[in-house]
Amino acid sequence: SNELMAGKRGLIMGLANDKSIAWGIAKACADAGAELAFSYQGDALKKRVAPLAESLGSEIVLPCDVGDWDSIDALFEGLREKWDRLDFIVHAIGYSDKSELRGRYVDTSRQNFLSTMDISVYSFTAVTKRAAEMMTEGGSALTLTYYGAERVMPHYNVMGVAKAALEASVRYMAEDLGRDGIRVNAISAGPIKTLAASGIGDFRYIMKWNELNSPMRRNVTTEDVGKSALYLLSDLGSGVTGETHHVDAGYHIVGMKAPDAPDI
Ligand code: NAD
Numbered sequence: 300s301n302e303l304m305a306g307k308r309g310l311i312m313g314l315a316n317d318k319s320i321a322w323g324i325a326k327a328c329a330d331a332g333a334e335l336a337f338s339y340q341g342d343a344l345k346k347r348v349a350p351l352a353e354s355l356g357s358e359i360v361l362p363c364d365v366g367d368w369d370s371i372d373a374l375f376e377g378l379r380e381k382w383d384r385l386d387f388i389v390h391a392i393g394y395s396d397k398s399e400l401r402g403r404y405v406d407t408s409r410q411n412f413l414s415t416m417d418i419s420v421y422s423f424t425a426v427t428k429r430a431a432e433m434m435t436e437g438g439s440a441l442t443l444t445y446y447g448a449e450r451v452m453p454h455y456n457v458m459g460v461a462k463a464a465l466e467a468s469v470r471y472m473a474e475d476l477g478r479d480g481i482r483v484n485a486i487s488a489g490p491i492k493t494l495a496a497s498g499i500g501d502f503r504y505i506m507k508w509n510e511l512n513s514p515m516r517r518n519v520t521t522e523d524v525g526k527s528a529l530y531l532l533s534d535l536g537s538g539v540t541g542e543t544h545h546v547d548a549g550y551h552i553v554g555m556k557a558p559d560a561p562d563i
Contacts, residue, residue: 303533304333308382312338312363312426313391313443314348318493320443321391322351323521324528328387329355331529336381338363338374365392365422366414375429385433387532390426390442393495394418395458401500404456412457419461424468427476427483437480439532442469443524444485444543446551454500466543473541482540484531489519489547504563511560514549523548 309328314321314337325335336359339348345362352360359381363374378385395415399407427440447455448462465485472483490496490506499505510518527546530536545551 301330301332303529303535304328304331307333307386307533308336308384309333309387309389309532310336310338310378310385310430311389311391312365313389314339314351315344315494316347317351318491318521319391320488320491320493320521320524321389323523323525324389324391324441324532325351325355325525327522327525327529328389328532329357331533333387335359336361336378340364365425366418368425371422371425371429374426375433379433382433384435385430385438386436387439387441388426388430389528389532390423390440392418392422393443393458393461395456395461395498397498399457400498401454402456404460407457412460415457415461416464419458420464420468423465424472427472431476431479431481434479434481438482439536440472440476440481440483441528441531442485444487446487446489446545446547448487448543449551453505454502458499469543470541477540482531482536484536484539484541485543486524486527486531487543487545487547487551488524489513489545489550491519491521491524507563509548509550511563512550512553512557513547514552516557517548519546519548 311325335357337352338361349360361377364370396411399411423442444462447459469485524546
């Protein structure tokens with residue numbers, strides 16, 4: 300339906316290319332009639348993001364490196380010049396030094412621990428606070444997490460610790476903002492081959508394992524994530540907040556290797 304999101308305005312953060320989870324979500328929202336704005340990390344990504352935004356009819360494309368606090372404020376100043384109200388925000392941003400997305404978690408450096416938490420956790424709190432100030436008619440905020448927050452997954456290491464904190468921050472912000480009609484949720488996506496995922500050690504093995512052992516015996520796509528995001532961002536999710544919703548072909552319910560799964 301192109302009426303579900305008619306009249307709704309949303310900011311999409313974390314689009315890098317057409318493989319990004321942010322792209323699957325942006326397409327689903329635009330198809331449903333939403334008006335979108337995009338932020339991109341740096342000049343190198345602008346030439347990728349601007350044509351994608353334009354293809355969805357968006358003219359608002361603003362820079363924001365969430366590691367730079369001034370840049371977060373500048374993003375919302377820029378957005379306020381275009382829009383007086385915001386209905387939803389999508390945070391599809393995560394980062395850790397890839398040299399620590401392999402080996403042992405216990406070897407994580409203090410510096411990378413802090414920057415991983417800053418970029419991957421604090422940024423969602425910082426942008427949700429600013430977005431909420433513009434959500435004068437209620438709203439919905441959504442971030443992306445992974446099962447490595449709940450269970451130990453190979454190589455995910457400090458990113459798993461950060462995602463656990465991100466999921467907790469979803470619950471705390473859901474309480475803070477719920478009385479204003481603002482909902483805060485996370486989608487825990489199964490493994491998808493994106494730029495960020497390519498930094499994780501043995502990612503192909505993780506994808507294969509999920510494909511062979513998830514109840515649906517397949518991996519999820521950015522379209523799968525986009526459709527569930529649409530539910531949480533639209534009025535269809537009107538009673539849902541503080542939730543970590545798994546879009547992982549059911550992998551998170553599995554207790555052991557599937558009997559029909561071949562050795563890999
Ligand atoms: P992606 O590489 O397409 O997107 C990651 C985005 O983060 C990029 O657009 C990048 O520019 C942005 N980013 C990183 N550091 C930033 C900074 N300092 N300032 C602003 N932006 C910054 O990869 P993706 O897989 O689509 O990642 C989106 C989110 O989904 C991440 O939070 C990731 O952890 C999460 N996720 C991914 C998977 C997967 O398997 N791909 C699974 C579960 C969750």
